Amino acid sequence: MPDRDVYDAVIVGGGHNGLVAAAYLARAGRSVLVLERLGGTGGAAVSGRPFAGVDARLSRYSYLVSLLPKKIVRDLDLDFRVRTRTISSYTPTERAGRPTGLLVGGGEARTRQAFARLTGGSREYDSWRAFYAMTGEVARRVFPTLTEPLPSRDELRARVDDATAWRTLFEEPIGAAIEERFADDLVRGVVLTDALIGTFADAHDPPLRQNRCFLYHVIGGGTGDWNVPVGGMGALTDAIADAARVAGARLRTGCEVTRIDTDGRRGEVTYREGDRGERTVAARHILVNASPQALAALLGEEPPAPAEGAQFKVNMVLKRLPRLRDTSVEPHEAFAGTFHIAEGYEELAAAYAQAADGRVPTAPPSEIYCHSLTDPTILAPDLVERGHQTLTLFGLHTPARLFARDNDAVRADLLTATLARLDAHLAEPIADCLALDAEGRPCVEAKTPLDLERDLRLPGGHIFHGDLAFPYAEEGSGRWGVATGHANVLLCGAGAVRGGGVSGIPGHNAAMAALGQ
Structure with a gap:
């Protein structure tokens, strides 16, 4: 040369x-x-200001650490x-014709009470505690190895030193462990979501793509905590x-x-x-x-082999947080953690089946969080004073193939359907809460896998x-x-x-x- x-x-x-x-x-x-x-x-x-005349510096693509x-x-x-979130998640639902939900966070007593109110007993919470105690121990043992030379499979198994944990996370589809440990459909769904973020898979897929995704979502920092930058x-x-x-x-x-x-x-x-x-x-x-x-x-x-992303990313700026149908929790708590939408276990399975068949899910699963509740520095002081907030929505089970025919049209239809599923749990439409940009347009930005492929050269829009x-x-x-x-x-x-x-x-x-x- x-x-x-x-x-x-x-x-x-x-x-x-x-x-x-x-x-x-x-x-x-x-x-x-x-x-x-x-x-x-x-x-x-990266951070950016996607809405003209609105001084909100949003984490435009990736958003938590x-x-x-x-x-x-x-x-x-x-x-x-980074800052920790005091609330881990809130998942709204309806039971016996009444709005309710599961709030995880705010202290052990409050979380236990939330499980009991939803499920009518202590079994689900006890199973939750035992399951995440197991994953927490795996996190403490595995996370330090990520910046060390790669261990062999046998070396990592010895490091985990727990046959049940190894089988649960590394050998059997995560769906088997979820169904064995939990009975409530909503609780099952909340656990499963960590296996699906950015990964198009069913709970029981034999290749264990969902297990690998789940593992990385629960071992971060040796604790599994997701923090706000x-x-x-x-x-x-x-x-x-x-x-x-x-x-x-x-x-x-x-x-x-x-x-x-x-x-x-x-x-x-x-x-x-x-x-x-x-x-x-x-x-x-x-x-x-x-x-x-x-x-x-x-x-x-x-x-x-080609990759295929399966996520739908929506950024929003609100002039206020929406009121909830479930009045047992305040909006500033419900949106401070991960707000799950249409993510019951059966809902996730149905959405996957529809998408795998080439159809946009009729009830698109997604989850939202509000960065500005934990870290208002991304908003200009006048926006903070007026009560503005940001929302980041991450949709699941929306593989790139769904958008191949007409990316713009499917994006618009999916956004409408996704926000409608959110509205089902709100006491006022999310559209009424959206801030407007300098041109009078609602502050909503939606990105499909094909948009991510075009903007960031992610193959098939795959974030991994x-x-x-x-x-x-x-x-x-x-x-x-x-x-x-x-x-x-x-x-x-x-x-x-x-x-x-x-x-x-x-x-x-x-x-x-x-x-x-």
């Missing part, structure tokens, strides 16, 4: 994982160049904080970008990589910057913070770049789970083993691999 500008590492993609890798490598004294296609860094972990290890925050000296998700990626720059990494935006060449020891990255034509730089290591499909295209190789993997070594995964078919080309994005979510873990692990750790 001819001589070009040479770096120790070129990182393709300036999302949060690529920035983590850049910061680690630069702090280790390596010369680092980050090439980002968009006009700013951050990828899906669970998997980011404190180790990475400490190692990189990140100026970043202070200042929004952009505050995290800005802090990582600052750390990378301070360490000496060079970050360039508006640079679209068009080709990667490598002989296994030295590589070249060709990119295009605006109308300046193509340029090529060389590197000892190339770290790719993009999907495996994108990497294959850049290398000119056969792509892996593909099916998640169990956090142990399999053939070809390499020591850190970031290996590709080329010794000096590493995955540092969500498609790596132990990727997915806002974690920085694949960025850390790719940096360790490049450093020979």
Whole structure:
């Protein structure tokens, strides 16, 4: 290969994982160049103002933090904080013709009372406590391994050291454990939702995609807690970008990589910057913070099996929180945690069956949370004073295939149906609570998997770049789970083993691999 500008590492993609890798490598004294296609860094972990004239800085795509290890925050000296939510979840329903619901949080006594009011006894709550005590112990044992070299399956099983927990989470469909432990349909559904966020699967799917998703949702931080990023998700990626720059990494935006060449020891990255034509730089290591499909295209190789996302993302700004039909809980509590909509166990099964058959679910399941209740700093002071709030809705069981015929029309119909399911639990329509932008339009932004594929290059709109993997070594995964078919080309994005979510873990692990750790 001819001589070009040479770096120790070129990182393709300036999302949060690529920035983590850049910061680690630069702090280790390596010369680092980050090439980002968009006009700013951050990828899906960014904040923005999507509504004209409304000073609300929304976490536009990803919105909560669970998997980011404190180790990475400490190692990189990140100026970043999270806040815990006092309420875990609220799930409205109707029993005996009357509105009610299940509030989880606010202390053990209150949660126990909520279970008893819903189910008429203590059995479900006792089962809930036992089940999450088990997952909590797994979290404490497994989470620290995510920033260590990949253990083998047997090594991780020994680390878990609980045959029942291992069978429940790693070997049998999670639906079997849920049905064995819980009797109430609503309680079953609340447990199952953690297995379906960003994953299109049934509770009993043999490939265990739902189990892998569930595992990552309950082990974060060694506790399973999902926390609110202070200042929004952009505050995290800005802090990582600052750390990378301070360490000496060079970050360039508006640079679209068009080709990667490598002989296994030295590589070249060709990119295009605006109308300046193509340029090529060389590197000892190339770290790719993009999907495996994108990497294959850049290398000119056969792509892996296509991925398919299955989520519907809606951002809203409200002038006030809506009143609830269930008057036993205040709106500021119900929306502070995860507000489940149409997520009973049978409702989830029906929605999956309809979507798998190519139909939009008649009762689309979704869940909402209000960032601004925990962290009002994302709103301008005048909006806070006037009582404005944000809502983030994440819809389930909406695979990309449903939108292939007419993305715009299906998006509009799905938004109407989803908000109607929310309205069924409200004492006033959500439309009456929406703030208006500078043009007098309701502050609602909806994104389908095809929108995410177009905007962020997520394959099929899949937020994890593909099916998640169990956090142990399999053939070809390499020591850190970031290996590709080329010794000096590493995955540092969500498609790596132990990727997915806002974690920085694949960025850390790719940096360790490049450093020979």
